Amino acid sequence: MNYSAELKKFVTSQYVYSAIRITLATVLPCLVLAHFGILKEYFLFPLGTSFVALTDQPGPFIRRRNALTFAIVCFVFVASIASLVMHIKILVFAEIIVFGMFFSLIGVYGQRLAAVGSLSLVVMAIFIDGHLTGTNILKSLLIFASGCTWFLLIFLIVTTIQPYKLASQMIGENYLQLAEFLKIKANHYQKNPDFNKLTTQVIAKQIEIKNLQEETRETVFKTRVIVNESTTTSRLLMLMLLNSMDLHEKLMTSESDYEKLQNSFGDTTILVSIHDYLNLLAEEITNIGISLQIGTRAKPLYDLDEELQNLNHHYFELRNKKITPDNFENFMVLRQILMRINEITKEINEIYKVFSQNVKLAKSLSTGLDLKKFMPNEEKLNFKVLKNNISLSSSQFRHALRITIALLLGYLFSLFQFIGIGHTYWILITTVAILKPAYSITKQRNLLRLYGTIAGAVIAYGILHYIRINEVLFVMLLLSMIMCFSFLKGKYFWAVLFMTIYVFVSFNFLSPGNVNIIFRDRIVDTIIAAIITSLVAYVVLPVWEHTQNLDLMKKSAADNLIYFQSVISKFIGDGFNLEDYKVKRKNAIISLANLSDNFQRMISDPKNQQKKLEVVHQFVATSHLITAYTASLSQYVKDKEKYPEIDAEGWSRKIEAEMHKVSNLLNGEKITETLNRESRIEPEDSSLDDLILKRKAELAENEVYDLRDPDKISRLTELKNIHDVLELIYDVAKEQRKVIETYQNESHEKAEPVQTTLQQS
Incomplete structure (x- = not known):
């Protein structure tokens, strides 16, 4: 494994970039507030910032801006209602039912509003018992609203300065996924391959590529400055995306009867040579992807023409020695595979050529395609769509019922004082985070959340027990936040682990000396939420x-x-x-x-x-x-x-x-x-x-x-x-x-x- 390339892929990805932006947007106000000694009093400001930040999904600028604005309105409204009714239990239950159903149902409009809905329920959980608001509710709400608006301001500034950054990183990630796909395909030519395992890996990678391509299409094709092809960068990004899709098809064409190939040429070294050359191509594609993520022009790592010439020479040498009337059709198949490899090599060389376009040649970069035809379908924002989903036949409606019932059970459980639960909202937040429309995803997240929380709590406990230097703890807080937000989409266990660490360290700054209480509450609340979500997901109208x-x-x-x-x-x-x-x-x-x-x-x-x-x-x-x-x-x-x-x-x-x-x-x-x-x-x-x-x-x-x-x-x-x-x-x-x-x-x-x-x- 090329550890240097793997590190570059991670560090330059949109996830790390977004994580750093969220962390800085959250932490910088904390530093200012801490300097004036009022961080504990104004803690809702960074909390609001982080909540709004988590609703920011990849996509075109206008949709992201509108979603963030809608999220701020929802968060402030939910926080206001929760703060006003928190002492009237019957109204609290009514609040959970109404908000639970509505904010779960708006997920029918896509992932962006689904994220807003989920975080709105998290806001409800935060404000449901007044644990963090204190006695001056109006002041707390204004602080919270200010924190929410702060991230919108950061978003507008960053996207104005770097309008192409997200699109470039997403296109780069497409190339990185294609490189992984090619590596899997290359393994079909190694000695004694496990074909069943490789087929499973190919199909799984196809799923990842498809999901990423859909997200990237929406981001690129609906970003005005890119579609208008008004600049060198916009034209370049559009061509790089379309070339990645053509490259994907060329990689798919390498499908062959691999078992027959192994039987025919397994006793030679030609298949191993193909395996090695395909891995070289994968490294070149990785290089293109990393360069796109960084925002630099890529240069080839190898002399592909020479490497390809050596591979072809190897084939012709074998052919001239071994070909007979009985096996020449097998050589035809192998020759065709090499031709496909030639085509892939030409495609990669062409991508490098496009990538190195001079500004004067920018006008030559044109797609000539009707981009609207390539856009993913999506639900329009009208009430009829929501109304049509209010039915037991709708999987989203069933999910809304499960969320609402789980929240009601979680809140009811938190009222039992003899258990000694000190953070009611942790049960509700964990419930919202775990419970998803599909049972399989809920089951997986449930286990990952439990394992991640326990591991993170143990690590955080050790950190707080042995480290007393605030500067060191602050650096660890920053790193754990960045790692948490970086892993949140793809590696949930690690995201939860680092989330637990930064929650522990944050609470230690706000209330030093309470690590034992935080440790107990975090573990207990997570276990309770895990049990509730498991039962509800399995029993309440599951969608198998x-x-x-x-x-x-x-x-x-x-x-x-x-x-x-x-x-x-x-x-x-x-x-x-x-x-x-x-x-x-x-x-x-x-x-x-x-x-x-x-x-x-x-x-x-x-x-x-x-x-x-x-x-x-x-x-x-x-x-x-x-x-x-x-x-x-x-x-x-x-x-x-x-x-x-x-x-x-x-x-x-x-x-x-x-x-x-x-x-x-x-x-x-x-x-x-x-x-x-x-x-x-x-x-x-x-x-x-x-x-x-x-x-x-x-x-x-x-x-x-x-x-x-x-x-x-x-x-x-x-x-x-x-x-x-x-x-x-x-x-x-x-x-x-x-x-x-x-x-x-x-x-x-x-x-x-x-x-x-x-x-x-």
Whole structure:
């Protein structure tokens, strides 16, 4: 592992940058207040700052600004109501019900408002018992509101000074994820690979890439200064993002029959050489990503042309020694893999070329695309959307009920004085942080929160017990805050661990000598909240992941079919539109990632709710292969190149019929005789067979071979690989159809209606 690169990736990421900004925005006022000896009296100021800061989700400037403003309004309103009714218990319960339902339901409008809703409930928890407000409520509310507004001011200043920073960091992170993806793909060529493990890793990485691409698209395509392409930087960032998406597709095209490759060439060193070269490419992509995050121009780390030349020489040397009429088709497959590697190398070189554009050449950087077509869909802010979700059929409404019930139980539990709970709000805050719409995520966060809190509390206890120097404690406070906010999105355990440390140190500054009380309360409150959320998540109208499978399988099958039709249309001669193709490619990848993500979450559900787990797993695996093989086929879509030797029309009808069968089965429809007949079509690739026989005859005559141009590929190799990819797509689509048919037959044996059974899967 390259530890230097890993450290740079982390330090230059948007998460660390955001964490430092939040920490400084929170701590600087504390230093001023501490200087005048009034920090304890004005503690709500930095608290308000940190709460508003946590609602700041990546995205376009206008949406972030509007969300922060809305968050301030919500926080001040909730704090006011909570402060006014805190002594009237019946009104407190009513407050929990109203706020719990409303602020959980606004999550239907997307992650940004979901974050505002969650933090609004945290504000309610803080003010619910007056623990931090004191007797002068109005003064406390004004201090809190000032702290909230302070972060909005910081946000406006920073984004004005650095309008491109977030977009650049997010695009950089896209490249870093692609580098990780390529490293996983490279491991297919190492000695004795674990193919099942690698497939799982590939699918998991696809989910991460999809989620990040969606967020980045929204940030870039809806940031006015970037979309208008008015500056060199804006044009550069737009091109770098679009190039990352094209690179993603090229990386997907490296899908091959790896087991066959290992059997054919496992006793040579060519596969290891491919593995090593792909890791070099991954390092170059990492270098591009880090440079984007920093905001500097990237320069190549290696001489890729020389490294690629060595790899090609290795291949031709092996080929000239080992090729025979019996194995030459295996060499064709390997030659095609090297050509794909050539294409990836060219793409990386092109990205470096774009990255190094001179200001005078900025006008040449243009996308020519209708960017609106690439935007993720989102709910519009209107009351009708909220109203339509007030139903038990809505997963968000069920989540709102669970949150409200859990908050009521947590508050009720805190009223039992004999337990000796000193911080009521910690139970409620932990409940809000843990309880999520999906049971699997709630279960995972519950355990991570518990482990992180215990570990953090033990470490913090040791720090406060042995370290008495305030300057040292302050530095540790700063570091723990930065680490907490940096890990909050991706590594929840570490985020909670560092959060617990900075909470302990903060309370020690405000009230020295109470570390034992804080330690006890923090642990006890976390355990109570964990128990409550576990029970509520399992008992109160849970939404199990298996209930989403059917719709996601339908969507993935439909989008894969549309994606394939878009690619094969070029071979048939139908009108091919590049922009339309890219949109369909995006939709297929997103649908596959959503299905895969749902399957991963289902694994964490209780065993009795993992309905037909193996069937879904097989469907996910075959869907991944169809998407990857279709991406491989798309690499032969060239403007002037025609392939009359391939019966594209026959393959199109045959494969589409098989894919339509899958959709029919998923929709509970019968497979028509027309589809059966179409799927049995034998494409007429006879001229290809003749070329292969001719080539075998040439090899039998002991032809001498010299090194060929590594940038060119023989017509026969190209045709053979197109034929093989089409055959692979058909075989996988057929396998996918058999998976659903087997499942359907099992359901009939149990006398269950097909549609009902599928809905349970």
